[in-house]
Amino acid sequence: MKKTIISVISAIMLGAMVVGCGNGSANSSDANKGAASEAAAYEAVTVKHQLGEVTITEKPESVVVFDLGVLDILDTLEVEVAGVVKSSLPDYLSAYNDDKYGDIGGLKEPDLEGIYELEPDLIIISGRQADFYEDLSEIAPTINVALDNANYIESIKSNISTLADIFEVEDKASEVVAEIDTKVAEASEAIKSEAEGKKALVILANDGNISAYGPGSRFALVDALGFEAVDATLDNSTHGQAIGYEYISEKNPDYLFVIDRSAAIGTEGASSAKQSLENDLVKSTNAYKEGNIIYLDATYWYLAGGGVNSLQSMIEEVHSAVK
The missing domain is CATH 3.40.50.1980 (Nitrogenase molybdenum iron protein domain)
Structure with missing residues (x-):
């Protein structure tokens, strides 16, 4: 009789352990599915630029920015960056002189070692850094946002749109572009008149x-x-x-x-x-x-x-x- 009771108790305990393990696996599985779903939610962005083509498959978390115009755009779109060119920062972007931002060298002389230490997952350059494109690309995906001067305003708006897609801030970017369009229209009308x-x-x-x-x-x-x-x-x-x-x-x-x-x-x-x-x-x-x-x-x-x-x-x- 005692053996029977012990066997029943053992069976119950074993069943509880199995159920417990099963719940743990389900929770783990759900967490994995959630993470996978979150990763899958990011829509890859392919950037074609003057020096090549880059496909960004995950939202960048550590971004190095050489172009001051792009730093201006990212600041407006409230996108955090990891490293900037501190030696050339204008007064209105002086907040990036803070120690929490890495110093990546000069506009024409990137500090490759310093950039590498920041472990960036995206590097943004323009014309002044074009000669270093290959070197920078070996560190992280690198895009060149040099403007098309023949289409000056549209080129800037295109950069805003591209960056908004990369960092998933499309709504904010739409507001910014609308403000630019308004200012352009007002100025153009006044000049014409x-x-x-x-x-x-x-x-x-x-x-x-x-x-x-x-x-x-x-x-x-x-x-x-x-x-x-x-x-x-x-x-x-x-x-x-x-x-x-x-x-x-x-x-x-x-x-x-x-x-x-x-x-x-x-x-x-x-x-x-x-x-x-x-x-x-x-x-x-x-x-x-x-x-x-x-x-x-x-x-x-x-x-x-x-x-x-x-x-x-x-x-x-x-x-x-x-x-």
Whole structure:
């Protein structure tokens, strides 16, 4: 009889253990299914860029960013980053000087070892780092977000959309793009109304040296918003076309937009663009006589172009020229 009772008790205990193990396996299985489902929920994003093609299959958690315009975009979209170029941060992005962000070197000299130590799962570059694309790609998937200057505004909006897809913040990005569209429409309408038939010239001043930029250049926003270029044949290279003050006088722009490179990079002892331009040749132009020489914020135009805040501020500066 005792054996029978013991056998029954043993059977019950064994059954309980089996059930308990079964529940544990079910819970473990459910957890695994949940994790798998969460991973499967991420929709892979394929980015085709000037230097190659990258497919991102998981949401990046550790991101290294060289391009200041993209850092601006990610900041606006509230996407965290792991590493930035601290030596070139403009004031409005100075929060990234914090120790919690890694320093990844210079805009033209990446710190490959430092980047490797951050264990990034995505690296974002632009034109200044193109020569290091292969080296960076060996560390982590790398995308080049260099702008298409011939389609300046649309190119920035495309970058915003791509980054939104990668980091799953599409709703926020849609709001941002809508704000940009509104500012573009307002500025374009004002320029069409107030400056129709007027011609503009964009120049980069660098301690007495001057380069001019036309449609399709890195400073093509002026043309994209509706200003007619004073010279459509200008070289559209990154460094523009070297000119003298005689050229400005000869072309006689109605609006002269000036970017001071020395101010942007903090060159000590350099003469300001305004000091260089206030000479008799420039004073002979319609732009000077009508008070239409506009000194643009070089931080936005030279260093951080291609961002959300930078683009909105740049649009406002061009818009203000005709207010």
